[in-house]
Amino acid sequence: MRDGEQTPGVALTREKKLLIARALDEMKVNVIEAGSAITSAGERESIKAVANAGLNAEICSYCRIVKMDVDHALECDVDSIHLVSPVSDLHIRTKIKKDRDAVRQIAAEVTEYAKDHGLIVELSGEDASRADLEFLKAIYSDCIDAGADRLCFCDTVGLLVPEKTTEIFRDLSSSLKAPISIHCHNDFGLATANTVAALAAGAKQAHVTINGLGERAGNASLEEVVMSLEWLYKYDTGIKHEQIYRISRLVSRLTGIPVSPNKALVGGNAFTHEAGIHVHGLLADKATYEPMSPEYIGRQRQIVLGKHAGRSSITLALKEMGLEADEAQTEEIFNRVKQMGDQGKHITDADLQTIAETVLDIYKEPIVKLEEFTIVSGNRVTPTASIKLNVKDKEIVQAGIGNGPVDAVINAIRRAVSSCAEDVILEEYHVDSITGGTDALVEVRVKLSKNGKVITASGARTDIIMASVEAVMNGMNRLIRVE
Helix, strand or coil: CCCCCCCCCCCCHHHHHHHHHHHHHHHHCCCEEEEEECCCHHHHHHHHHHHCCCCCCCCCCCCCCCCCHHHHHHHCCCEEEEEECCCCCCHHCCCCCCCHHHHHHHHHHHHHHHHCCCCCEEEEECCCHCCHHHHHHHHHHHHHHCCCCEEEEEEEECCHHHHHHHHHHHHHHHHCCCCCCEECCCCCCCCHHHHHHHHCCCCCCCECCCCCCCCCEECCEHHHHHHHHHHHHHCCCCCCCCHHHHHHHHHHHCCCCCCCCCCCCCCCCEEHHHHHHHHHHHHHHHHHHHHHHHHHCCCEEEECCCCCCHHHHHHHHHHHHCCCCCCCHHHHHHHHHHHHHHHCEEEEEHHHHHHHHCCCCCCCCEEEEEEEEEEECHHHHHHHHEEEECCEEEEEEEEEEECCHHHHHHHHHHHHHHHHHHEEEEEEEEEEEEECCCCEEEEEEEEECCCEEEEEEEEEEEEHHHHHHHHHHHHHHHHHHHH
């Protein structure tokens, strides 16, 4: 299993690359493509840092069939190169303005050059799905003779279909004397299907990315390929699948690219249930509306409450919170939830817990209490917040800076509660104006997570900063209480 590929608009710093590389290595990814050494001095510094981080994974750099690219890769101390040669007539003619014979000669020469310098070489045929198959086999054979360790078939613009993929890989895997990889793009939404088809037909390695990131519509998604193999084909990939959700969230935060709510496996809605008929089935048997246990990839199921919720939803949600209610109490909680849903209100986990504790006559002292906070912000001032909290009856004063006043105060809160909520992550933040005007009442909704447990909470004020503090504090108190 291999992870790599560039994504438009994403330029990761050295520190971010190291965080992701370490997480991939811990997950047991075999090869990590850390970047393209030819890009810049800064990119080379990042790749070298990953290569020298003491990871078990093979660290790779992307290279064109240019010796200078190989030289820069060598500067980075990588184990291998992903040596990419155009193989379709379209790419040969328009990109490098040469003929087939010249490309065969150059690819073999650069392969031999890299091998002479101690590198593992994976020779990729770029745009292979639009190439003449006999020419593709010829260039692969030339590079095997020159010392290539692995080969790769690149579906560069996502034109493969699973049936054709199976046919091609049965041919290539039986006729070539080196293991072959599959590299699929998702332009038609078939990257995972084509990757699995290639592996079933003889491919020995798959090029994948976390969350399906990559050029244009992205690449085959690691989580989809791994779980298709593990869960559907009962094949042990060696990947630590229970870390999938955690690394998905890490990559999303570090790249700034949110995961679509309906993304398979790692999307926010993947293990979320609202409709009463679904939840009724879940109470009888989780398999009724879940293809697999969310814990298998490090997740937990969520019950979303609203106007479509049924009594079963309330029962299961209370059970997940560790609360018990008799039939009459459950009915009262259900009616209050329905009333809020009919008013168009988004019902958070914190809302449900407040309703339930009111009906059940339970009062739980908040673990974290706000005493006071101060914000300094302006066009020539770094937004700074100072905050005083009471955490488990201990007064804590802390400060934080941020990209704006809200970010600064949330950072200050996180630092203040680090003793009991160090790994609380702000997953989502939404603001809605409830009324009009500059003094509008705004509702802030947040999604927080800690060790795989996800909580939603909200705050409503005319002051957006106070509403944000209220929402985060509500969510943190619920998460810490769950712990």
